[in-house]
Amino acid sequence: MTETPTVETREFQAEVSRLLEIVAHSLYSERQVFLRELISNASDACDKLRFLAQQDAGLTAGDAEFRIALSVDKDASTLTVADNGIGMDKDELVANLGTIARSGTAAFVKAMEEGQRKDTPLIGQFGVGFYSSFMVADRVVVESRKAGTQAAWRWESDGKGSYAVSPGSREARGTSITMHLKSDAAEFLDAGKLAEIVRRYSDHIAIPIVLDDKTLNRASAPWTRAKADVTPEQHEEFYRHVAHAFDKPWGTLHWRAEGKIEYAALLYVPGSRPMDLFAPERRHGVKLYVRRVFVSEAPEGLVPRYLRFLRGVVDSEDLPLNVSREMLQNNPVLAKIRQSVTGRVLGELEKRAKDDAEAYGEFWANFGEAIKEGIFEDAENGKRVLGLARFRTSAAPEAWTSLADYVARMKEGQDAIYYIAGDDPKAVATSPHLEGFRKRGIEVLLLSDPVDEFWVAQTDDYEGKKFRSVTRGAADLAKFAETEKKDDAKPEDAPDIAPLLALFRLALGDSVKDVRASERLAESAVCLVADDADIDIHLERMLRQHKQLKAISKRILEVNPSHALIKALAETVRARGENQAVQARVNEVAKLLLDQARIVEGERLDDPADFARRMAAALAEGFAPG
Ligand code: ADP
Ligand code: MG
Numbered sequence: 001m002t003e004t005p006t007v008e009t010r011e012f013q014a015e016v017s018r019l020l021e022i023v024a025h026s027l028y029s030e031r032q033v034f035l036r037e038l039i040s041n042a043s044d045a046c047d048k049l050r051f052l053a054q055q056d057a058g059l060t061a062g063d064a065e066f067r068i069a070l071s072v073d074k075d076a077s078t079l080t081v082a083d084n085g086i087g088m089d090k091d092e093l094v095a096n097l098g099t100i101a102r103s104g105t106a107a108f109v110k111a112m113e114e115g116q117r118k119d120t121p122l123i124g125q126f127g128v129g130f131y132s133s134f135m136v137a138d139r140v141v142v143e144s145r146k147a148g149t150q151a152a153w154r155w156e157s158d159g160k161g162s163y164a165v166s167p168g169s170r171e172a173r174g175t176s177i178t179m180h181l182k183s184d185a186a187e188f189l190d191a192g193k194l195a196e197i198v199r200r201y202s203d204h205i206a207i208p209i210v211l212d213d214k215t216l217n218r219a220s221a222p223w224t225r226a227k228a229d230v231t232p233e234q235h236e237e238f239y240r241h242v243a244h245a246f247d248k249p250w251g252t253l254h255w256r257a258e259g260k261i262e263y264a265a266l267l268y269v270p271g272s273r274p275m276d277l278f279a280p281e282r283r284h285g286v287k288l289y290v291r292r293v294f295v296s297e298a299p300e301g302l303v304p305r306y307l308r309f310l311r312g313v314v315d316s317e318d319l320p321l322n323v324s325r326e327m328l329q330n331n332p333v334l335a336k337i338r339q340s341v342t343g344r345v346l347g348e349l350e351k352r353a354k355d356d357a358e359a360y361g362e363f364w365a366n367f368g369e370a371i372k373e374g375i376f377e378d379a380e381n382g383k384r385v386l387g388l389a390r391f392r393t394s395a396a397p398e399a400w401t402s403l404a405d406y407v408a409r410m411k412e413g414q415d416a417i418y419y420i421a422g423d424d425p426k427a428v429a430t431s432p433h434l435e436g437f438r439k440r441g442i443e444v445l446l447l448s449d450p451v452d453e454f455w456v457a458q459t460d461d462y463e464g465k466k467f468r469s470v471t472r473g474a475a476d477l478a479k480f481a482e483t484e485k486k487d488d489a490k491p492e493d494a495p496d497i498a499p500l501l502a503l504f505r506l507a508l509g510d511s512v513k514d515v516r517a518s519e520r521l522a523e524s525a526v527c528l529v530a531d532d533a534d535i536d537i538h539l540e541r542m543l544r545q546h547k548q549l550k551a552i553s554k555r556i557l558e559v560n561p562s563h564a565l566i567k568a569l570a571e572t573v574r575a576r577g578e579n580q581a582v583q584a585r586v587n588e589v590a591k592l593l594l595d596q597a598r599i600v601e602g603e604r605l606d607d608p609a610d611f612a613r614r615m616a617a618a619l620a621e622g623f624a625p626g
Pocket of ligand 1 (some may be wrong): 128
């Protein structure tokens with residue numbers, strides 16, 4: 001017969017071990033944030049239980065007053081942070097305190113691994129969650145009992161590679177974390193010091209934090225306070241807590257809605273872009289409270305998907321307290337709140353964009369790609385979202401341009417907003433398709449986010465101006481050429497290239513739809529464009545990559561009549577076009593130019609070896625003696 005051992009020793013996940021090593025050597029001045037982290041966890045644990053108790057009052061029977069208690073034992077040199085929250089069972093202790101759970105901690109490890117930051121001061125900024133207790137303790141003992149269960153569990157570790165789990169002795173629900181303080185961390189035995197740290201970092205916690213029967217914090221949720229009553233520092237700490245974030249908020253929105261629907265909201269726009277903004281399962285970060293009771297982490301439908309970068313709290317007065325997750329799904333009150341919150345957030349963004357374009361640009365660089373989804377996803381606000389959008393353009397590739405700015409700069413007679421789309425910002429900015437537009441001073445939007453193709457395809461116009469791809473259809477630039485004719489080559493200077501185009505057509509046969517003279521090129525010899533009736537080249541490539549499209553539509557090869565090579569070829573063809581050797585050479589050059597245009601377009605060549613052979617042959621000819 002085998003008996004289960006009472007003490008199980010387990011290894012930390014490798015990342016945790018590495019993290020703990022950093023933590024153990026962290027800087028003295030940063031260490032006090034461990035208390036903030038433990039209190040934040042305790043507060044979360046109380047929130048979770050308070051929610052569950054809505055459905056099952058038995059869970060908090062006999063002790064419905066949530067609190068976080070600090071206690072010190074000077075003789076044993078220990079500090080304990082205890083809560084009467086939800087607690088953890090054995091499996092949860094192992095999963096939560098033996099691996100890297102998520103959020104701030106994971107971000108910290110990632111930053112460390114990327115090697116950008118080998119210094120410890122960052123710990124204070126990131127806050128590595130539970131593991132930060134090892135900054136001040138050389139042994140940590142966790143006793144926990146999950147609400148609604150009878151068994152208590154004990155977790156213990158010296159933070160050096162392994163931890164032990166065994167049955168515990170805690171008699172009430174909740175968790176206590178006892179830190180055996182390092183010899184140089186005796187300051188955390190001092191009540192005055194603890195009170196100071198709590199007031200500094202944890203004042204926003206809505207649950208009383210008690211030490212020696214004294215409540216150290218204000219214990220009122222910040223969103224319930226008057227706007228003027230919350231300092232920027234307090235916002236920063238609260239943001240860290242709700243967002244599990246480590247940066248500073250870029251924007252803070254704090255308001256109370258009264259009238260048909262009543263709610264308070266305290267929302268933050270993060271200062272940096274989370275790594276998983278585009279993960280499919282990515283949710284927003286706005287918690288739902290109902291009359292000060294936490295109800296749900298990030299309920300679907302509270303915030304539109306394209307605003308998923310928001311963090312914070314919405315506290316409703318109207319929803320029933322016992323609202324279940326299922327009931328929330330199609331709840332009309334929630335839909336009204338979403339509408340109101342969305343309008344408010346868009347309004348604030350519009351204001352910031354107007355008041356401080358530079359700061360708005362930073363925001364846009366972080367989250368613009370997500371917001372653009374709103375152009376087509378939000379039927380009601382799509383136009384507004386379009387107005388918030390900022391772009392790089394051919395005229396101002398370093399700055400952010402709004403569509404309003406673009407329209408104001410439009411040339412006389414210009415009736416469309418031109419854009420070029422591609423997946424690489426650099427390739428887009430240097431595309432030959434832009435040459436003719438540049439020359440005529442016509443600005444083109446440079447689009448290189450995957451979402452761009454979708455909103456462009458689904459947006460009819462901006463203020464009556466249609467969106468037009470510069471890689472599709474005829475460029476129609478002739479009318480603009482009139483205005484800047486002086487430094488343009490006179491048309492009669494261009495050799496008649498019709499015979500050359502005819503030979504090109506013959507040479508390329510089925511691989512192109514047509515060959516024609518280009519208006520959009522200035523320096524480059526050739527480029528590929530889509531026919532007006534076909535879809536945009538880049539969009540088609542995207543659809544092919546997503547397996548939504550198999551066939552490749554044929555392209556039109558546009559040829560630049562004023563390019564030296566084309567001029568020379570046209571001249572030769574005019575003079576000796578019937579000569580078979582000339583025809584054979586034009587044939588080769590046509591194929592080379594087509595492949596070259598494909599490369600610029602980011603397409604793969606059907607036969608790269610063939611291209612290389614032709615290229616080498618052409619070069620050899622150029623270097624041939626005589
Ligand atoms: P985070 O809070 O970012 O998830 P932490 O390292 O602070 O990361 O905590 C890891 C996890 O451990 C928490 O998500 C939670 O599930 C659990 N946990 C930590 N402290 C407590 C506590 N006092 N009560 C219940 N669960 C806790
Ligand atoms: Mg935490």
